[in-house]
Amino acid sequence: MKFDRYSKTLLAWDGSWTYEDLNIFLAGPSLTTPGVNMDFRGVPDEADRLNVIAYLRTLADSPVPLP
Ligand code: HEM
Numbered sequence: 224m225k226f227d228r229y230s231k232t233l234l235a236w237d238g239s240w241t242y243e244d245l246n247i248f249l250a251g252p253s254l255t256t257p258g259v260n261m262d263f264r265g266v267p268d269e270a271d272r273l274n275v276i277a278y279l280r281t282l283a284d285s286p287v288p289l290p
Pocket residue numbers: 228229230231232233245249258259260261262263266275
């Protein structure tokens with residue numbers, strides 16, 4: 224599959240996203256991951272981020288074990 228509408232930053236992302244990667248990215252996408260197109264200020268509160276990540280995990284076909 225080709226995602227040509229993604230930023231160079233995300234296209235250059237190598238490997239799978241870990242929960243830690245998601246936690247950093249969601250804290251403030253353009254601050255923690257310069258160059259991304261996600262025009263969203265992020266989720267500054269860590270407890271909120273953990274809830275978002277836990278929710279995303281429920282959507283996975285085969286959820287990766289939590290750290
Ligand atoms: C808490 C809410 C959100 C979560 C959990 C989230 C999650 C993510 C993740 C994990 C990615 C990178 C992986 C992928 O592209 O599949 C991503 C990319 C992106 N998201 Fe979000 N997102 C959220 C809110 C938003 C909002 C509100 C917008 C629109 C204003 C948005 C627009 C985008 C765009 C445009 C990209 C591609 C960025 C790039 O190529 O640099 N996201 N999002």
